[in-house]
Structure formats: structure tokens, C-alpha cells
Amino acid sequence: MKKLINGADTVLEESLDGFAAAHADILLLGAERKFVRRRTLKPGKVGLLSGGGSGHEPLHAGFVGRGMLDAACPGQVFTSPTPDQIIEAAEAVDTGAGVLFIVKNYEGDVMNFTMAAEMTGREVASVVTNDDVAVERSTYTTGRRGVAGTLIVEKMVGAAAEIGMPLAALKALGDEINRRTRSMGVALLPCTVPAAGRPNFTLADDEMEMGVGIHGEPGRRRVRLASADAIAEELVGAILKDLAPEPGSEVLLLVNGFGATPLIELYLMVNSAKRILEGAGITAARFLTGSYVTSLDMAGVSITVSVLDGQAKELWDAPVHTAALRWGT
Amino acid sequence: MKKLINGADTVLEESLDGFAAAHADILLLGAERKFVRRRTLKPGKVGLLSGGGSGHEPLHAGFVGRGMLDAACPGQVFTSPTPDQIIEAAEAVDTGAGVLFIVKNYEGDVMNFTMAAEMTGREVASVVTNDDVAVERSTYTTGRRGVAGTLIVEKMVGAAAEIGMPLAALKALGDEINRRTRSMGVALLPCTVPAAGRPNFTLADDEMEMGVGIHGEPGRRRVRLASADAIAEELVGAILKDLAPEPGSEVLLLVNGFGATPLIELYLMVNSAKRILEGAGITAARFLTGSYVTSLDMAGVSITVSVLDGQAKELWDAPVHTAALRWGT
């Protein structure tokens, strides 16, 4: 295991301290590092709260700030946060309009956020994201995972909250964006949880994990390493099959690196994915490219497609000022 | 070699096409992909032009846009661009106030930019960055390499150009920022040039390259893998020894990933570096953390320290709107 760390036990706290110091203008760290909170709250606005296991940086703490999240609760690496973290974060950001939880669909996350919702006295609603089409036959199971599409839900719901949308409407909006959003990923190299010290799986030099999640968990199937075009075909193909957007639709294309894949490759994937979408009569009208929803030091990429309408475009374009996403005023 | 590519020969063009499509609001790609140009030029402003070998994304094309570069010339992977690229880019961005080249100190880059300057009829000045303290005994040699500090020069000079500073003053400013800026890096895993197909060097599981550059070239020395604190001590120590900032100085701390190192580790390094600076009586008043000056899929980190005065702080804080750096209005 080759990592820039001082010891597996302190990775999370040291990294959070560095993060909070580097972005002190935007956010602050709660007591005992239970949450990261937007420095200046907007009274009367619904509090937007997300969280999950760490190891996916910049998700979620990197999206705390104006136009996006009010707070994020970082769990241990790949382990959902605990109810006390969520309860205290909710308390810290509730200015009276209630709190919306944005939760990725993992049973750990769902249960911990649910317990927190039960235990806090506040008005709370939850959006559970489940955009990962790699999970097949999901009907009678835990369902699909929430992966990179979560970022899109957080951005758009964040923009709507910023302009005063009330809790119930935000929940409905979040559910709707989630319904319009699909993702799928592939890993070229596995990741190593610091405390585990060894990779979650191993891949031969000519293998990749197709349909991988963001926790170093194995994917749909292990296949031969393929070209960027072939990978994009499979990912975009699976997404479009499931999403079935109307021909002529405009979409947001998110090409997301898993942590160890450089930008030169991600932009190359943008090129492949865009061409494939065009072939299907779909226009990528917005793009986001970078390592935003990662899996520690895993190499690989996920593609997310989110169908845009006029409102979604406006919400995407609306100003955002966080550690990891910034545009507009 | 595990990369998301379609073939070594087309990596650069496909990646540039994806990049240009994703950021069409900010920039456009010149004919034959010779340069990336800011979409809307500001007449009367000095044209700021940089470039260098590819494989360092987002440097330089990711810094094209309002408040930073007007154009960037992408060379082949790790190979400086050719004079025709630079000449055509200069032509594309010169609105009459001359053109400033910002060049990293490698003989290839310096010679190609010099030939372009000789061959173009325009008023041209050059700033050559050489912030890498890993290079020892540099007096009678090629000197020091230009590495991540180049980003700081580009940002600050870009801000000054945006508010109308003339060519000679911009050159003087760039030289001055370069003088106040030092960097050093360490690699945990090597990188692989797509066309070469194999890593430039190999490292055992317990080794790292101390003082590595950004081209997969070997560093100062190969040493045992150490803790984040020990690495930060060595990097910051070498920087401070050379930079010798006055105690009480304020600095910009740039913790830069080389491409395969995740944010969780980079922020942990921020925490270590900040503490070491504080121990030396230096305050990190500004931070930038991320993979900005990379070396393909190399794992590792560089630390850059740039001494700030009031002007430098203002120039750093000034609005910037590029693919990779964005803040302000």
C-alpha cells in the first residue's frame, strides 16, 4: 500500500483538518469532526445535508457551500456516518425551514440517515439516489447503488434550495432528477482501504472490472481490457438502454474519474461518450469532467447521463461556490 | 499499461477534442489542434501564451480563460510544442499589445519558444519559470525545472494582464513571482507515456522517488517510503532552505497531485505542510489543493510555496474563469 499517510487510523481526521484549513473561507468543521458545515448559512433556506463513507472525495464535503450543500457528514472510509453525526449536522444547519437529506442508496447509509431522522425532532425529508445501472435484477433486492449521479442531484437541488424552494418541493425535485440520471463505471485498478492495507480485489494487467461501484467492490463482471471507445460504448449503451431518453434529448454528461485516472484520459472518454450519444440522437448540452466521486486510489471512470429540461439546465448553471465545484456569481 | 485510450497515436487529439467540447463556453481549439484559445479575447490586453508537453493536464490548456491564459500550445506527451504552434497561437491572441510567453525551464521548451519568438514578427517577451528546488547544483547547468509554481505565475500574471498591465511590466511581474516561488515533489508510482507503453522507471513497494520532476524522470534519489509528515518535512524543508522567507511571511501553499493521487491524501499533505510552515513562523494565507500540474498517471505529490505580498494576494484572489480554476466574478 503506497499512500501519503501517517497511519491508517488518522487518515480521515488529518485529511479533514487539511481540507477545513484550505477552505476556511467556505466552510468549517464541526466539533469532533462530525460534520463539515457551510460557513455562512442562509436563514429561512432548507438545510441540505448529505454524507456517506469517506474515500469518495471531493464528494460530499467538497460540495458544501453556496448553491449546493449546507453540511456533509464524513463517515469512516467506505462506512456510512453514524446517526449522531447526522443529527448534529442537521441541528447545525436547520434554520427553521427543515432539512433535506441526500443519501446514496446503500443500506448502511439509508439506515443511519433513517435512524437520525427518527431521532432528531426536526422536519426532515430524504432523497435516496440510485443511479448505478450496473446493478442488475435490482427489483427484489437492495436495489441500485447511488454513485456519481448524486453530485448532479446535490447541485440542482442545492440551486433550488438557494432560491427558496420549500422542503417538500425539494424532495420531489431531487427524486425527479434522480429518476432522470443514470451512471455506470469501470475499474482498471483496484483501490486500497488504508486500514485494510491491501486492495479489495486484484486485476491482471489485461483485465478490468466492468460495472464497478465506488467502494472497491467487484463489478458486474471481469473482462478483458478494452479500448476507450469500447468501454464508452458499453457504459453509455447500458445507461441509454435503461434511461431510454427521447431522441433529440439534451443531457448533462458527467465523466468522472475514480481517483487515479488522469484528466487526459477523462477528456478522451468525454470525446468517445459524446460521439456515442450523438449517434443515438442525444446532445450533450452540459459537461462535467473530473474526479468528483472517487473510490480512493482506484483507477477507472464512470459515465453519468442526466436528461435536462429547461429547469434542470437553469439549476445546473446556477451559481455554486464550494471547494470542488465553482461557477457563476 | 492500463489506460483509457484507443491507441497511443491518437491520445492527444482525442483528449483535446473532448476537452474543447466540454469547455466550448470558455475556449476553442485552433486549426490542426495547434493551440487552445480563449473564446473571447479582450482587445488591447497583452496576450498571455503558455504551452509545453502534454501529460500535465490541466496545465496549460485548463488555465485558458478570463483572468489567466489567452492560449496554450499542447505539445506531444512530454514534448514541448513546435514553433509553428506557438507562432500561430501568438497570432491568434495578439490584439496589438504584444504577447507574453510563459515557459517552463526545459531546454526543449525554451528553444521552441525562442525560435517562435524569433520567427514571429510580433512584440514578444518571455518569463521562464524554474521553481523546482529538487535540482541541485544548478548553476552551471540547464538550471532548475519549471514545475507546479508555473500555475501561480500564470494565475497572477493573468490577473494583471486582465486589468491592463503592459507587456514589460507583466514580464517583470512574472519574473518576480517566479523568484518568490519554490516547489519540490515526490513520486510513489511512476507514469507511463502511452507511446512508450512501459513506465519510465520502476519503484519497489517500499520505495519512492524524492525530488521527481513532472516527466516521469528520476528524481534526486530513491528512498524508503516514508510517512506523510516525513515527506512534507523534506519537501517543505528543501523549499524553505532555498526560499528563505522572512519569518512572519504569508505564503500561498499549493499541494499538487501528480495524477493518480486522490484528494484525501492531498488534503492530508496540506495538513502536514501547513503545520511545518507554522513551525517555521510562516503562515499559509492561501491554499490550492488538487491535481493541477500532473505527470500522466504518476502517483505522488509536489508542494509549492509562494511568498505573498499585498499585490500578489490581490492577483491571486482576482477572478478567474478557466476549465480548471474558477473563482470570483
Add this chain to the structure above:
Amino acid sequence: MSLDRAAREKLVRALAASMIEHAEELTSLDQAIGDGDHGLNMKRGFEAVLATLPGLADKSLPEMLKSIGMTLVMKVGGASGPLVGTFFMELGKALPEAPARADLVAATDQAINAVKTRGRSEAGQKTLLDVLVPVQGVLAGGGDAGAIAAEAAQAADRTTPMLATRGRASFLGERSIGHMDPGSRSASLLISAAVAALEFEAIS
């Protein structure tokens, strides 16, 4: 059964020791069909429980169990935190201070139901319920310590050929087959540690 302070402390230490000692193994199991943190999660949780000693053992058995459950909920996170935590909390709520065997049967039944509700799950889905449910059956049927521990171990083994339909392993579909469920293994370890520490024979 009435546990004195020493017995309560012994029980807590035995449970914690079983998780701490087997953390590596549980993590390996979770690496195969999960995200590789189950051992770390259970270890972190039971270390936190240990840190509440000696005060913890001063409490009555029901209060102690509730406290263990709450500590697990607040320290473990993941899927196992709420589930194992709920199990202990509900057990504490349902047990009288000096439970007879019938109380234990009823309380474990209630705790298992709470786990099912929390996890929206049933036995047969390759989760810790596939240990809890059959072991509770043996308990209800009058099985002795040996039978309980044996059933726990066998039940965990029986999860190996199962297809996961709940929990993280369900994301793998068919690929979840052929690996033991990590939560079932930890449940089995906890049960074995408990019956050994309680000298169950004596108290039933």
C-alpha cells in the same frame, strides 16, 4: 439467569475480544463481496463499547445491553452499526433483569424482528439474519450451549452458497455466490462468544 457484575463484564469483554481478534478475517470476507470494512467496523464498535467499561458493567443487564446497542449505533456506521446496534438495544428493552429462558426466547425474537424492520430484510437473503433466525430457533427449541454455538457456525457456513438479495453483496448478483456473508460470520462469532462467556448451560 441472573448475571452479576463480574459476569456482565466478562460477557462484554468476550464479545469485544471475538470481534477484535477476528477483525482481519471479517474484513477479508467483506473484501470478497462487500467493501472490505466489516472487520474494521465491528472492531471500532466494540472498542468503543470496551471504553465504556467499567461503568457499563455497573448497569443492569437490560440497561447494559441498551447501552451497548447505542454505542454500536453511534460508533459503527455502515449497515452493521444500525443492525447489530438495534439488536442489542431491543434485546435490552425486552429482557427483564433476571430473565428466564422463556424471556430470552421472547426477547431475541423481538430483537430479530426489530433488525428485520430496520433492514427491511428477511432470512434467506444472505445477511446476518441467516444466523440470527436459525439460532433463535434452536434457542426456542431448547437447544443447549453446544447446539447454539454449532448452529451459529453452521448457519454462517450455509450463507456461502446463497445468492445475496440484501446488503452490499446484492450488488454483485450471481457473483455473491460462493462466499460467506461477513455479517453472518460476525453474528456467529458473537453468539459463540456469548454462550461461552455465559456458561450458558448453567443458567438455562
Add this chain to the structure above:
Amino acid sequence: MSLDRAAREKLVRALAASMIEHAEELTSLDQAIGDGDHGLNMKRGFEAVLATLPGLADKSLPEMLKSIGMTLVMKVGGASGPLVGTFFMELGKALPEAPARADLVAATDQAINAVKTRGRSEAGQKTLLDVLVPVQGVLAGGGDAGAIAAEAAQAADRTTPMLATRGRASFLGERSIGHMDPGSRSASLLISAAVAALEFEAIS
């Protein structure tokens, strides 16, 4: 020496072939003390030169050399593009159409000086000048084809123990010692290819 069209084309093809065939080797040398692109750079440059055939060989010898130089400058990039390109350009500028040996001596001297100016470098710094300069010495001293090719190969070998003070290898300090300079190796290959193609004996 007067090269007809066929000889000029043969020369161009020989130079290009030597770079294309040895690209892997040059890249390996550059991986050891540089950035691993020298073989790719030279190959790309000479492939671009080949692409200017047949028109290229229609030109006079000086014009052809200038054109090769300009193509290299515009296609190679890196350090070798301007340096090798300048060498060819200056050679073309300095040579008459049908040069005598003395013309060749003077022209190579001039071209080497241009390289020195462009690279702000001298022989002794572990660069291609450590091949160009001694080979030019042999040429000036009347050496035959065999002597020139031998000196080129030996001069490249002699860069191995040198400490680099110019070029990318200089960043390595002492660690540059013990590896052959890639640019010296390519220069030596080009020289050998040239003397073989020119049947140098015949024309000197």
C-alpha cells in the same frame, strides 16, 4: 560530391529508416535519464520528412537539407527538434550544390556552431555535441567513411560515463552518469546512415 535525385532520396530514406528502426532503443535510453520520448520524437520527425517525398528529393541538396531541417523543427518539438533541425537547416545554408570535402568540413563546422548557439551548449556536457564535434574533427582530419562511422559510435559510447550538465539529464546530477546520452546515440545513428547511404568513400 554531387548527389543526383536518386542519391538524395536514398539519403533521406536511410536517415529516416535509421530513426524509425531505432525508435524503441532511443526511447529506452531516454527513459533512463530523460523523459522517454526521444525515439518517438525522432521517429515522428523523420516520418514527417518522409511524407515530403518525392518533392523533397526534387530539390537541390542545400534546399533539401533546409527543408528537412524545417520539417524537423516544426514536427519534433522537445530539445531535439530545434537542435537537429537547426543542424540540417544550417548545413543546407552553408553547402553549395556540389560540395567538395572542404565545403562539407566548413558547413558542418558552421552547423555545429549554430547548434551550440541554439542549445547554449558545448561539447563535454553529455549531449549530441559530444558526437557532432569529434566526428566533425575526423571529417576535417580527412578520415574515411569507416573512420567517421567508427568515431560516431565511439563518441556516443563515450557519453556513458559523462556527467550531464545540459539537457534534461542534467536535472539528475550524478545519477546521469552511467547511461548513454540518447541524443548522442541518435546523432551517431544518423551519421552512420548518412555515410553508408552516400557511399562516402566514392564522393570524398
